Amino acid sequence: MLLKRVNSRIRQRRPLPANRRRQKSPVIILLLLILTSLCLGWGMELALGSNGKPDLRAQASAAVTGTVDIVPERYRLGQQLYLENCSSCHIALPPEVMPTETWRQLLLDLNQHYGKRLEPILRPSLLAMWSYIRQFSRPLKEKEATPYRLTQSRYFKALHPQVKFSQPVRPATCVSCHPNVAQYDYRSLTTEW
Ligand code: HEC
Ligand code: HEC
Numbered sequence: 001m002l003l004k005r006v007n008s009r010i011r012q013r014r015p016l017p018a019n020r021r022r023q024k025s026p027v028i029i030l031l032l033l034i035l036t037s038l039c040l041g042w043g044m045e046l047a048l049g050s051n052g053k054p055d056l057r058a059q060a061s062a063a064v065t066g067t068v069d070i071v072p073e074r075y076r077l078g079q080q081l082y083l084e085n086c087s088s089c090h091i092a093l094p095p096e097v098m099p100t101e102t103w104r105q106l107l108l109d110l111n112q113h114y115g116k117r118l119e120p121i122l123r124p125s126l127l128a129m130w131s132y133i134r135q136f137s138r139p140l141k142e143k144e145a146t147p148y149r150l151t152q153s154r155y156f157k158a159l160h161p162q163v164k165f166s167q168p169v170r171p172a173t174c175v176s177c178h179p180n181v182a183q184y185d186y187r188s189l190t191t192e193w
Pocket of ligand 1: 085086087088089090093098106107113114116117118148149150151169170171
């Protein structure tokens with residue numbers, strides 16, 4: 001509210017009536033400017049916080065899980081909700097294996113999920129899941145088609161530089177090399193690796 005008023009004041013540049021002009025001391029204007037920049041700074045931090053990579057402090061306090069990256073505290077709820085909602089029919093796939101856009105489309109279209117209809121997910125839960133998934137997946141290149149199968153995902157390939165797959169990968173086949181996928185652990189491998 002205040003910020004809006006200040007901004008429109010600044011934009012308008014309308015001369016104030018003579019009787020009010022006297023009241024506006026430079027000190028007040030300066031204070032308003034400082035306040036504005038503080039508010040802007042705060043807003044910027046929020047915006048960066050949701051897109052940027054996990055900060056070091058959060059990483060230090062986060063426990064190591066079996067996934068590719070350490071999950072900072074603020075993404076834990078999203079991760080938990082993701083595991084609850086996306087691991088009942090198949091194992092939960094780590095966000096790293098698909099581009100962000102794939103996940104976005106999957107979350108937007110729960111009604112048509114590979115021929116299945118998923119239970120609706122409440123909006124706050126969906127948003128928390130989204131912030132977790134977005135943080136741990138990477139964007140598509142420009143004009144790159146959105147993959148809906150792991151076999152088409154560049155990121156899945158990139159995570160398996162040394163593996164030659166003899167059969168097409170599906171959520172059901174991960175366990176043949178990652179014995180602890182039921183615990184969402186994609187780091188452990190069977191002894192042959
Ligand atoms: C009601 C059961 C069900 C639930 C719950 C479910 N899925 Fe699926 N999912 C499926 C089926 C069925 C397939 C297709 C399997 C196949 O064709 O091999 C699939 C396939 C997938 C694939 C493609 C895997 C591949 O073959 O490359 C992804 C990615 C995926 N699901 C993500 C999710 C996400 C994210 C959620 C949570 C929002 C979720 N699933 C929840 C049933 C489900
Ligand atoms: C044929 C064996 C095999 C199968 C099947 C397989 N993986 Fe892997 N995976 C590996 C190996 C080996 C590595 C280690 C990287 C390397 O050596 O290429 C790996 C690494 C990973 C990593 C990176 C883990 C880390 O330490 O950062 C993820 C994530 C992953 N796999 C996910 C999956 C998912 C999801 C599936 C099923 C859709 C799957 N993998 C199926 C063999 C396999």
